[in-house]
Amino acid sequence: MPTLSGETRKDGRSWLNPSTWHLRTRLVLVAMALLVAICGAVGLFSYASMDSFLTQQLDKQLGQASHLSNEAGRPQLGNPSGRPDPLEGRGQGVGTLIARISNGQVSSAGLLASDATRDSLSPGDEKALADLRHDGNPVDRTLSTGSYRLVAVEAPYGDVIVTGLPLAAKQNTLTSLVWTMVVVSLAGLVLIGLAGTVLIRRTMKPLEQLSEVATQVSRLPLDAGEVALAVRVPPSNAHPGTEVGSVGHALNLMLDNVSKALEARQESETKVRQFVADASHELRTPLTAIRGYTELMRMTENFTPDGRKSLARVQSQSERMTTLVEDLLLLARLDEGQPLKLADVDLTQLVVETVSDEKVMAPDRVWQLELPEEPVVVRGDASQLHQVLANLLSNARKHTVPGTKVVTAVMRSADGSAVVTVTDNGAGIPPEFVDRVFARFARADAARTSPVGSGSSVAAAGAAATEGTSGLGLSIVQSIVEAHGGSVEVTSRPGRTEFAFRLPAGGPSS
Incomplete structure (x- = not known):
């Protein structure tokens, strides 16, 4: 799979480039993204609905508590100067905040504790209560004791009664809702992702089979x-x-x-x-x-x-x-x-004889041999293998200048196959012609126009067409070597061109 670091793999895929991902990966990710969006939208809607519902319930309770506070703070008949404490009224719940504001100052304020006692507020809390607008609209405020839903109502007797209920229960409910939706959504996404991956893989299996067929044909x-x-x-x-x-x-x-x-x-x-x-x-x-x-x-x-x-x-x-x-x-x-006329062929002796023949025909070249101490024997057709060597050496004779060194080497590779190389220090093959050097009747332009000995290398000579050549020499070499179950290749650069053919140890396969 794509690497997390963004490095490009050998198959060209990269985590940072979505266009290189597998189609099934993109389908799973798109489905997961849609599910995340849907879960997010449902979560936001549910949160907003629950928040609105709880706020309405809290405002209803707050209205009832405010009414009780106003009634508890009303002056008693026969004692118009007396001002009862609203906190002493009955029917208020634990945690209810009640304050009386007279002439812009908080005259009494506190919280109803669980043991029916009153907890006082800090000066900062009293100042926050005194700054409330007296329009009867509930507002949220954060005090030293926590968050509250507050309402300030101006009583008929001139005072302002502030009533508040804690928001802790509402916030706890919303927090529980959020965690429940997150856990349920994550679990659902994991299950849907696994199930979707399996289903998409099964759905994409026919496409993989089509790809396998196309790959087999391409090979x-x-x-x-x-x-x-x-x-x-x-x-x-x-x-x-x-x-x-x-x-x-x-x-x-x-x-x-x-x-x-x-x-x-x-x-x-x-x-x-x-x-x-x-x-x-x-x-x-x-x-x-x-x-x-x-x-x-x-x-x-x-x-x-x-x-x-x-x-x-x-x-x-x-x-x-x-x-x-x-x-x-x-x-x-x-x-x-x-069928070939198979027999045991000593490549070492065959190379010595063929090079000796070329020495007679071209004594102005430097012919060298690199032979192993032990004979290299293969199973093959002696006359055809002689023609392979004769064609390669003939190319060296016809298409290199006098004084060119041609080295013929025989060796046994690690896997037991026999390898013969013909190397010259000529000018080399034109790069654009290397891939066509074994084609039938293929001829390099330089070889058509250059006379023998003008500096052409062995390789160019193999496909060249000066007088006396047909462009079939290397084609014959390749056909004979492949008929023996072997392979032939060429490497070339200015100053060094090498033909190497390899023959299997057990001879051509039947």
């Missing part, structure tokens, strides 16, 4: 070869009556279309390969005849110097054409997956 090698595109969305998730089912149905239709296109492509490729194989095979006979008649004419006829030059040109071009036809025929056979 299939669709670029070449015969592809069996058998992956489909299950029928339960491909019913067009629902949104997810419509997507699954559309995905299945797309996969069916892609499968048919791949079958058509494979059929077309098969026809092309068959044509190339047949054409190459048929061309071998006339090319052999051309070469034979050329040799016969050279031995039996007298030509002028220009005639002999032209005849030599015909012979060289026929030999080049023969080499191209043989390469095409070999690629066609490899594409058809014809």
Whole structure:
């Protein structure tokens, strides 16, 4: 899941970027946010309603207490100068605050205690009571003894009687209500969140299956070869009556279309390969005849110097054409997956022999060997592995300048596979051409225009097309190595280009 620190994971998701969250996570969070808003609105409404209800009840009680206070403070008949203490009146509840204000001063004030005695007020409390408006409207005030609901009423006999009831009971009730709603809301949110997560996960399961199907298809090698595109969305998730089912149905239709296109492509490729194989095979006979008649004419006829030059040109071009036809025929056979003539092959000895042949053809290069003490033996087709080495070394001979050092190394890796590398210190491969270096007939622009020995590296030479090259050398290398169950790769930078092919220890898999 996204990290709390906001760091971006390898899959691109970040806690600080909601757009990268899973859809189910966003749905759960949105549902929880709506529930929190609803609970908050219900809580505020309930709190306001309860506060209004309790205030109305308290004001009703306060009105009754104020009436009793006014009656208790009324002067007695026959004694108009006497002023009874309102606190001595009966019927008042514990905690009731009563004060008499005469001529703007508090003449008597106190609280009714639980033991029916009177508790006095502080001077600050008396001043707060004296400042009340005498309009009979209840107000809330905070005194030294707590919060009170107060009302000041001017009595018919001229005094002002202040009556108050404590707000503690109301506040305790509201506090209990708040805590009850908070606890109930949190418990409900947790339960709804867990249940919602389970339900949303189950609802989103079909989408995850669609994603798995798309992921499986994305990992299939669709670029070449015969592809069996058998992956489909299950029928339960491909019913067009629902949104997810419509997507699954559309995905299945797309996969069916892609499968048919791949079958058509494979059929077309098969026809092309068959044509190339047949054409190459048929061309071998006339090319052999051309070469034979050329040799016969050279031995039996007298030509002028220009005639002999032209005849030599015909012979060289026929030999080049023969080499191209043989390469095409070999690629066609490899594409058809014809079985290899497997035997134990000593790569060490094979490298020594192939490099020795290249030394004779290009003594102006520096040829070096790096061989292990023990022979490296693999299971493979000796003639084809010889062609792999010959193609790589031939590229080094044809497309590097005199004096270039070419190092051929053989080693055994930790997993038991055999590794052969051909490294030169030439100019290197153009970066934009590295990815296409093993493609058939691929040729770098520099190689087309540069003559042999102009500084091209081994890699550029492998796909280059100077006279005598066809752009098939590295394609043949890759096809032969892969037919042996191995792999080939290239790394290049100015001053160092290396081809490395790896062959498994147990030979090609059956």
